[in-house]
Amino acid sequence: MDAIGVLMTCPMFAYLEQELEKRFKLYRFWDFPSQRQFFKSHSGSIRAVVGNTKLGADSALIDALPRLEIVASYSVGLDKIDLGKYEEKGIRVTNTPEVLTDDVADIAIALMLGVLRKFCGCDAFVRGGKWKGGDFGFTTKFSGKSIGIVGLGRIGSAIAKRAEAFNCPISYYSRSEKPHVHYKYYPNPVALARHCRILVVACALTEETRHIIGREVMDALGPEGVLINVGRGAHVDEPALISALLEGRLGGAGLDVFENEPEVAEELLRMDNVVLLPHVGSDTVETCEAMADLVVANLEAHFTGKPLLTPVV
């Protein structure tokens, strides 16, 4: 299979590059100073693209690669992928669902604990030498706090399972109520926000869910409410979030994603009622390796005529 050309859109994970190189002819898009030159020289050789949510395979890329058969995304999120176009052209698409569910759920709980129990602030307090000058002060109990989940898919359900171990009552909003689920359902995010202390965004980013968390939801969540985002930055109206926090209309926020990553608003950097993470939801050695293995396995399956493991299209 070495002759099969695979284009990787941007650096993702060294292990993935190694594994791809063992099996295919790997082209690193970022190594070529001129995209035009690259396409001129190599577009005929590329039969597969490995992309992620930072740099997926967009329309322009599809058009430039006439022999493209499959896009294997090193992500679960497909928001950068024009699924309709792929289907139209008969190009297969795979992602990496399941493997990162637990890691993202773990980060969601970490953010909740972080905002309420302020352990990041405590760590900074000690590192800054302030403990000698006095105690840190009280933080807020996490166990038993009500949690509202926006999007009860794999990740949302995994968050709920963990939160239940802390005796947190769970409620949720989803496009439709889920049968056989014993959590309370609310028909819209505002109603959900009104009835919980901590609201967590765990749904996919689509046209409908862009800015699903706006001022109205934040006001409903309230001055003691906490917003947690492990979805996409675009789920939250970020300027509205910043004003809500500055004005005390919202109690706190734990964010792993931002509208304009890696840029994070100055105002957020100075707040002590927020926890800010650099999009690390699935960034563990174990999960990155599992995701990489899945990308490689999907490509191998495709090129040996076997069924794809995790097809989206």
Place this chain on the structure above:
Amino acid sequence: MDTNPPQNDAVLPKVLLLRPSALTLLPLAARLRAHFHLLDPLDSSEPAQSFLSLRCRSVRALLCLFTPFVPVNAGTLDLLPSLELIVVSSAGLEHVDLPYCRRRGIAVANASAAFCEDGADYAVAMLIDVMRRVSHGDRFVRAGSWPVQREFPLGFKLGGKRVGIVGLGSIGSKTAKRLVSFGCSIAYNSRKEKPHVPYPYYANVRDLAANSDILVLCCALTEGTRHIVGKDVMSALGKGGVIINVGRGALVDEKELVRRLVRGEIGGAGLDVFEKEPKVPDELLALDNVVLSPHRAVMTPESLEAVQELIIGNLRAFFSNEPLRSLVQHE
């Protein structure tokens, strides 16, 4: 006729209060005084010894808040011939001479039931923080490093990790329950194996460490547990191992831990307690695989309220001859 019967101290049961001299306890004191006649040697100009021996001969109950200015040892207890109950505000009992109490038939009630959820939550929080680099990540973003450096080191998955809990009391068992939901497997060490517990037991901490990826210390500090995590245990835990301490600083040989962290001979640590608080070894301040906390595991208003209610509940039960709410069973 006396239309206002005196709600005075002569009517209320006496409780001797021992507390640190720096501690102001206005709200709690007011609540206690509604039910009890509080005897507080720090309110008196007499020296403590003479206050205790002259004014507390008939005192049946002692309330010990935090680490009091006089230790609750034989010397103190010998001055209290009528004492039947000691109520403490902590989970730990290292400041109380338990064998002495057992010999004299003095019941001891502690407060772990009031704050064990907060304690467990914090132990889990520190564990996730170390494994997933949460405080490190927050620091990285706040420093403006994300747009510049782009790459942030990977953390480690919680699922599948073997967690060894040292001390399966109320905090330890609630910590275990939470970690199970993250896919961790649990084993434990305790003074004695506990019946009806679904986790494997190891008779000593070294063996527990040899079979764990992460050790969580939730046990009391006693003579037997001082430096219970020392060289042997750290070697058994291994190079990638993580230690989380929400018990007492002295459970760990701090010098040895710092040495190993600096040399990369241990994976990481989450420490809420230290041997000489508030002194934290300088070497730790520069390490990213360490999470530091100023003894905050149970410091929430919810726990504070719950402790006060538990203390009052225990004392009222005692004086009404009802069962104590949180009697410490001697093992």
